[in-house]
Amino acid sequence: MAPRSDDASPPARMARITGRVQGVGFRAWTREEALRRGLDGWVRNEPDGAVRTLISGPDPALADMLAALHRGPAFARVTQVETTPADPPERPGFHILR
Numbered sequence: 001m002a003p004r005s006d007d008a009s010p011p012a013r014m015a016r017i018t019g020r021v022q023g024v025g026f027r028a029w030t031r032e033e034a035l036r037r038g039l040d041g042w043v044r045n046e047p048d049g050a051v052r053t054l055i056s057g058p059d060p061a062l063a064d065m066l067a068a069l070h071r072g073p074a075f076a077r078v079t080q081v082e083t084t085p086a087d088p089p090e091r092p093g094f095h096i097l098r
Contacts, residue, residue, distance in 0.1 A: 012041070012056035014086040017069055019079035021051045027096045029073035034094040037061040041089045044097035056088040 017026070022045050030043040030053055039057035046052050055065055072078045 009088050010040075010056050011059055011062055012054060012086045012088040013062065013066060013083045015053050015055065015066065015069055016046070016082045017051045017053070017072070017078055017080070018049070018082075019072075020075075020077035021072060022049055024075040025073050026051050026076050029076075030069070031094050031096055033068050034065060037065050039065055040092050040094060042095045042097050054086055054089055056086075 027043045027045065030051070034041060034043075034055060037057065039055050039061055041054040041056050043051060043053040053069070055062060057065075066081070066083060069081050070078055
């Protein structure tokens with residue numbers, strides 16, 4: 001998915017987080033951290049044990065959130081965060097997808 005060329009859209013990134021990231025509250029933590037920063041998007045578990053998230057918002061808050069993903073919640077052990085440019089989410093707010 002290529003980023004939109006519409007300059008009015010906030011920047012967005014898709015991130016795939018690997019390590020010990022399922023069963024440790026990673027999705028709820030991601031939602032809380034994103035909402036605290038005023039970001040939009042979603043987070044979901046992947047079948048392979050990773051977590052994937054789409055995050056969109058102002059550059060400083062987006063960069064801060066991406067840095068936080070490298071740490072994760074207290075019981076997580078993040079080994080890698082891969083990010084790619086993405087289209088902003090279709091709906092506002094930050095959602096946990098099942």
